[in-house]
Structure formats: structure tokens, C-alpha cells
Amino acid sequence: MKKVSVIGAGSWGSALAVLLANNGHEVTLWSHDPKEIDMLMKEREQKDKLPGVKLPENVKVSGDLEETLTGRDVIVMAVPSPVVRSMAGRMAPFIKEGQVIVNVAKGIEDETFKTLTEIIEEEIPGAVVCVLSGPSHAEEVGRKLPTTCVVGAKKESVAVMLQDLFMNEVFRVYTSPDIMGIELGGALKNVIALAAGVTDGLGYGDNTKAALMTRGIAELTRLGAALGGKIETFTGLTGIGDLIVTCTSVHSRNRKAGLLMGQGYSPKEAMDEVKMVVEGVYSAKAALGLARRNHVNVPIIEEVNKVLFEEKDPKEAVADLLLRERKKEHTNLKWEEE
Numbered sequence: 001m002k003k004v005s006v007i008g009a010g011s012w013g014s015a016l017a018v019l020l021a022n023n024g025h026e027v028t029l030w031s032h033d034p035k036e037i038d039m040l041m042k043e044r045e046q047k048d049k050l051p052g053v054k055l056p057e058n059v060k061v062s063g064d065l066e067e068t069l070t071g072r073d074v075i076v077m078a079v080p081s082p083v084v085r086s087m088a089g090r091m092a093p094f095i096k097e098g099q100v101i102v103n104v105a106k107g108i109e110d111e112t113f114k115t116l117t118e119i120i121e122e123e124i125p126g127a128v129v130c131v132l133s134g135p136s137h138a139e140e141v142g143r144k145l146p147t148t149c150v151v152g153a154k155k156e157s158v159a160v161m162l163q164d165l166f167m168n169e170v171f172r173v174y175t176s177p178d179i180m181g182i183e184l185g186g187a188l189k190n191v192i193a194l195a196a197g198v199t200d201g202l203g204y205g206d207n208t209k210a211a212l213m214t215r216g217i218a219e220l221t222r223l224g225a226a227l228g229g230k231i232e233t234f235t236g237l238t239g240i241g242d243l244i245v246t247c248t249s250v251h252s253r254n255r256k257a258g259l260l261m262g263q264g265y266s267p268k269e270a271m272d273e274v275k276m277v278v279e280g281v282y283s284a285k286a287a288l289g290l291a292r293r294n295h296v297n298v299p300i301i302e303e304v305n306k307v308l309f310e311e312k313d314p315k316e317a318v319a320d321l322l323l324r325e326r327k328k329e330h331t332n333l334k335w336e337e338e
Contacts, residue, residue, distance in 0.1 A: 217234065
């Protein structure tokens with residue numbers, strides 16, 4: 001048994017707290033919101049974001065950050081990507097040297113283009129920062145539906161320790177040293193999922209979505225590899241696996257926001273309607289900036305940015321993608337000689 005704290009009591013943080021407690025660990029679930037703390041203590045349920053999933057008795061709910069972080073074997077950061085830096089800064093004074101911190105959010109900081117693990121390392125230099133990611137909607141993990149994820153760490157011993165921490169009969173965990181690839185796959189697929197939602201909102205069919213997802217993974221792989229991620233990672237659970245679930249699932253907030261925009265909502269109206277942080281909106285600008293800095297062609301990401309930030313009509317964006325200049329699907333394949 002290990003002592004584990006989960007920072008952030010939203011849907012994903014609550015689902016992981018339940019999973020870890022059911023695995024026999026001593027779990028503290030921290031929230032900044034007194035109303036949320038009161039609800040979790042009284043109801044033993046995240047009624048707003050994860051209804052129907054009860055917190056086990058061995059989950060302690062707390063609003064005391066110092067107490068939550070002191071004497072922990074592992075700390076899980078489950079806060080939305082836009083607040084990872086500020087939260088890590090708040091945590092830093094209470095973190096011991098060598099503390100294992102697992103980031104489970106997905107995103108890229110739009111001002112610095114840094115991944116979330118890079119941000120945590122910057123704010124808490126003495127920590128051992130890892131990542132858990134994959135096709136894993138909180139609603140299904142909370143209901144104990146079979147799920148697979150990948151944990152990324154610099155040292156194999158740490159990755160195996162975390163694999164043992166999270167893994168059970170319905171939650172299978174793989175290990176990988178490619179932290180950068182895992183982070184980029186998780187962040188960039190959210191941008192593609194916005195586009196997938198837009199096609200749903202416009203009433204387009206399965207052909208359209210299949211094309212978008214296929215070309216989306218091509219963009220994700222090109223950009224991710226240019227930034228130091230491994231191609232194998234983008235063909236695995238935290239690349240194509242996460243892309244599939246986020247582009248197709250009714251639980252996906254990114255897909256839902258895109259769907260609403262395809263139906264005529266403005267980006268702000270769509271995010272307000274979703275009522276949770278739409279990570280892809282925050283990652284889209286950073287993804288485009290990274291692509292331009294590294295001279296990587298990302299036409300889908302470019303069109304998503306135009307819809308989000310330049311008021312481009314979504315139907316026009318799809319048309320412009322289809323009417324681009326003709327290309328080969330794979331430039332490395334050779335023709336027979338004429």
C-alpha cells in the first residue's frame with residue numbers, strides 16, 4: 001500500500017482517486033473549492049462531473065494543500081492544463097526532493113509551447129515528473145470499464161512502480177520512456193478532435209471523419225516526431241488510440257465543443273455550453289506555433305485555428321482542406337519506372 005494524493009477533484013481526478021483506493025492505497029483527494037469539498041464529504045460523489053461513482057471510504061477529501069502533499073509516496077496532478085503552472089507553483093514549497101509527481105492532464109502551454117511535464121519540472125525542480133495518458137474517459141474508468149493507458153517516466157524502475165500502483169483487472173497500464181511523445185500525443189489529438197466534432201455538427205458522415213482522423217494522425221506524428229517524440233508512441237495508445245476515442249466518444253468535451261461550432265455556436269458559446277475546460281482550444285494555438293517554428297505542414301491544425309480565432313466558417317474550412325493542392329499520400333514510397 002502506498003500513500004497517494006490526487007490534486008484536482010474534477011471528473012478525472014475523482015475517477016483516479018476511486019481507482020487507486022480500490023487498488024488498496026491510502027488516497028487523499030484535494031480540491032480548492034469549499035463547495036466541492038463539502039459535496040464530496042457529504043455525498044461521497046462528484047455529482048457535478050462524475051455522477052453515480054461513489055468515493056470509497058479510504059479516500060480522504062481535503063482542502064489543505066500542505067497536509068495533502070506531506071509524506072506522500074506519489075502525487076497525481078489532475079488539474080486542467082491552463083492552471084498546471086500556477087498549481088505547481090503553489091505546490092512547490094511543500095514538495096520533498098525526489099517526490100514522484102504524475103501529470104494526468106493533456107495540453108501545451110500556449111505562451112511558452114512547453115508540455116505539462118516540462119512546466120512541472122520548471123516549477124518544482126527537485127521532483128521526479130512522470131505522465132499517465134491514453135484513451136481513458138473518466139466516466140468509463142469510474143464505472144470500471146476495461147481501459148488501457150501508458151505511464152511515461154525517465155527511469156524504468158519508476159515507470160514499473162507506477163504501473164503497479166495504477167494497474168488492476170480492468171485498468172491495464174503499459175510503460176514507456178517517451179515522456180515527450182506521450183505528452184504531445186495527448187495534447188495534439190484534442191485539436192484534431194475539435195475538427196472531428198465540427199464535421200459531426202455540419203452533418204457530414206463516417207467517410208469525412210475517417211479521413212480527418214487518418215490525416216490528423218499523420219499531422220500529429222509529423223509534428224510530434226519533429227519535437228522529439230518517437231513515431232512508435234504516435235502509433236500506440238497515446239497517439240492513435242487516444243485520437244480514436246476523443247474523436248468519436250460522446251464523453252469527449254473536445255468533440256462536443258467542435259460539434260456545437262459546426263452547428264453554428266461561436267467558440268466561446270461552445271465552451272460555455274460544455275461547462276468544462278476544452279483542452280484543445282488552449283492547445284491549438286501552441287500546436288500551430290510549434291509547427292511553424294519547426295517548419296511542419298499541419299493543414300488541419302491551421303484550419304482549426306482559423307475557426308477558433310479568426311471567425312472562419314467551419315464549412316469553408318472543411319472545403320479548403322479538401323481543395324488543397326494534390327499530394328501523394330506517402331512521399332517515401334517509390335513508383336515503378338515508366
